[in-house]
Amino acid sequence: MSLKAKKICIVGISLARGGAERAMALQSKIFADLGYEVHIIILNDDIDYPFAGKIFNLGKTKTGKDNFLKRFWRMHQIRKYVIQHNFDFLVDHRPKDEYFKELLYAKYAYQHLKNRIYVVHSARKETYLTDKPYKISSIYNKNYATVAVSNYIKTELLPEYGIKKITQIYNPFYEVKENAMGEFPEILKDKKYILSYGRLVDATKDFRFLIRSFEASKLWQHHIHLVIMGKGPDLQTLKDYAQQTQARDKIIFLPFQKEPFSIIKNSRFVTLTSNYEGFPMVLLESLSLGTPVVSLDIKSGPSEIIQHQKNGLLVKNRDEKDFADAMKLLWNDEALYAEIKKNTSLSLNKFSLEKIISQWEGLFENTSV
Numbered sequence: 001m002s003l004k005a006k007k008i009c010i011v012g013i014s015l016a017r018g019g020a021e022r023a024m025a026l027q028s029k030i031f032a033d034l035g036y037e038v039h040i041i042i043l044n045d046d047i048d049y050p051f052a053g054k055i056f057n058l059g060k061t062k063t064g065k066d067n068f069l070k071r072f073w074r075m076h077q078i079r080k081y082v083i084q085h086n087f088d089f090l091v092d093h094r095p096k097d098e099y100f101k102e103l104l105y106a107k108y109a110y111q112h113l114k115n116r117i118y119v120v121h122s123a124r125k126e127t128y129l130t131d132k133p134y135k136i137s138s139i140y141n142k143n144y145a146t147v148a149v150s151n152y153i154k155t156e157l158l159p160e161y162g163i164k165k166i167t168q169i170y171n172p173f174y175e176v177k178e179n180a181m182g183e184f185p186e187i188l189k190d191k192k193y194i195l196s197y198g199r200l201v202d203a204t205k206d207f208r209f210l211i212r213s214f215e216a217s218k219l220w221q222h223h224i225h226l227v228i229m230g231k232g233p234d235l236q237t238l239k240d241y242a243q244q245t246q247a248r249d250k251i252i253f254l255p256f257q258k259e260p261f262s263i264i265k266n267s268r269f270v271t272l273t274s275n276y277e278g279f280p281m282v283l284l285e286s287l288s289l290g291t292p293v294v295s296l297d298i299k300s301g302p303s304e305i306i307q308h309q310k311n312g313l314l315v316k317n318r319d320e321k322d323f324a325d326a327m328k329l330l331w332n333d334e335a336l337y338a339e340i341k342k343n344t345s346l347s348l349n350k351f352s353l354e355k356i357i358s359q360w361e362g363l364f365e366n367t368s369v
Contacts, residue, residue, distance in 0.1 A: 006364060007037045007085060011078070012093040014046035014059070017199045017231065017256065019281040020121040023149075023171035024093050025049035030172060030357055039085060041078060043094075048258055056081055071101075078109045089115045089144070089364060095122070099130040106139045115144040117363070120153050121171075121278040123300030124204075125161075133161040141165070145363060149279040152300035169359045170351050171279050175288050182259025184266065187252060193225040194327065195267035195291075197260060198282055200232030203275070207238050209320065210273040211245060217324035219331060220250035229254040229263065265289040268337075269312075269330050273323065277301045284351060287311060287344045292337065294326050304347075309336065311346040 008031050012024045024040070029052040031038045038053030045059025058074045082090065090113050096102050110116055118140060120128045130136050140146050140163045147169050148154035154168040194214070198205050207228055214226045226247070228238065235253065242251040257263065264270060270286040272295040280301045283293050287305070293312035295302040306312040313326045330337055 006088045007039070008364075009039045009041060009082065009085065009087040009090045010053075010093065011041045011090060012043075013095070014042050014044040015040070015051055016044075016046040016048035019171065019198070020093050020119075020278070022049050022281060023121075023173075025051040026172045026174065027091070027360075028052045030353075030360070034357070034361065039081075039087070041081065043074065048256070072104070075104060075109045079111065082110065083112050087113065087115075089117060091117045091119060091147075093119045093121065096128050096136065097126060097130055099132040099136055102130060102136055102139055106142070116142075117145050117147060118143055119147045119149065120158065121149050122276060123150070123153055123157055123278055123298075124276040125157065129157075129161060137162045147363075150300045151304055153278060157300070167359070167363055169363070170356060171281055172353055172356045173281055173284050173288070173351070174353065176261045176285075181262040181265065182257055184262040185254060187254075188225075188227065188263065188266070191225050192223065193227045193252070193267055194219070194269060194271060194331075195227045195229065195264060196271045196273070197229035197264075198274075200228075200230050200234045200238060202234045202238065206273045206275050207234075208241055209318065209323070210271055211238070211242050211247070211251065213273070213320045213323040213327065214251070215245045215247040216320050217327045219327060220247035223250070224268075224331065225250045225252055227252045227254060227263070227267070229257065229260060231256040261285075261289060264291055267291055269294055269327075271327070272296065272302065274298060280305070283312070284348070287346075288348060290341060290344050292330060292340045292344060294323070294330055296323065305351075307343075307346060309340070311340055311343040313340075 010024055010028055015021050015025050028038050028040055032052035040053055041056045043058050045057055122128055125133055146163055146166050148166055149171050151168055154166050158166050196210055202208055239253055242248055264286055269292040272280055272282055277300055283305045286293050295306055295314060296318060297303055297314040297316050306314050308314045313330055315323050315326050
């Protein structure tokens with residue numbers, strides 16, 4: 001079969017909100033541009049990002065309260081769809097947090113697939129390796145390949161549990177064109193601000209740590225705002241938390257934006273305070289727009305992107321004073337800020353779209369990647 005005739009199926013929870021979902025959508029466009037026949041299966045009826053290919057939206061079938069029988073019925077629909085289309089490759093981005101469910105996917109829904117690829121987007125073991133990592137490794141090892149989105153996931157997390165045939169491919173991102181920057185919100189006009197954005201799930205993103213650090217920095221006393229942008233289940237909790245701080249009048253919550261790029265570009269810098277990530281697209285997007293970043297040096301991702309005091313600041317410890325000091329430094333030290341801003345594109349070459357496309361092509365053709 002020629003390269004151009006290959007049929008690729010991408011599977012995920014949705015095409016909305018998160019970095020993995022944005023990567024899925026971009027991946028569908030990349031595969032379609034290469035001439036592949038692309039199909040996307042999503043489990044929730046939630047689409048924010050533009051995509052390419054045919055979509056099988058199982059979220060539209062959901063009614064009433066979910067239960068095991070309904071979930072199994074959806075799994076059966078996936079099985080039928082996979083058999084009907086006889087895909088050459090299936091690329092599965094779903095979190096894998098329940099061993100029994102993943103056993104059903106592997107033995108039933110994906111039973112007839114020759115070439116299954118799982119993409120691991122998080123360094124948190126329980127998110128992609130369930131609570132039985134040594135057991136699920138036997139499922140991973142029957143895959144055609146496992147793709148790790150960061151070097152840490154490839155070299156440390158997955159090998160620890162005996163997972164083999166691992167390929168490291170960074171998530172794709174497109175450099176933003178000037179005509180696709182999105183509207184700049186009226187509420188931010190004439191304001192000086194620091195930005196943090198992502199899905200508002202605080203167990204993962206730890207926005208409360210950021211709020212406390214911002215309060216400790218005292219930057220709010222100088223009419224500097226903290227902007228938190230996104231949607232998610234913890235929005236109201238975070239708003240309530242911010243209201244309890246001295247900085248409450250200088251903390252602004254913005255809804256999720258499909259095109260947030262003018263907001264990113266006009267911020268003094270972007271912050272990342274997650275407890276864990278796989279490969280934080282927030283940092284790449286910011287740097288590609290010429291916006292410096294301040295990030296906690298968590299296990300997976302930031303240190304592969306940021307060179308400390310060259311294109312951003314890495315804070316080693318999850319300490320509010322240390323993070324507050326880093327924010328103050330990057331706000332107040334104009335010489336350092338100018339140097340870092342000049343170097344924002346320093347790390348971007350190794351994440352080029354051309355390289356990522358070449359790696360996926362190599363994987364599908366079983367050549368070196």
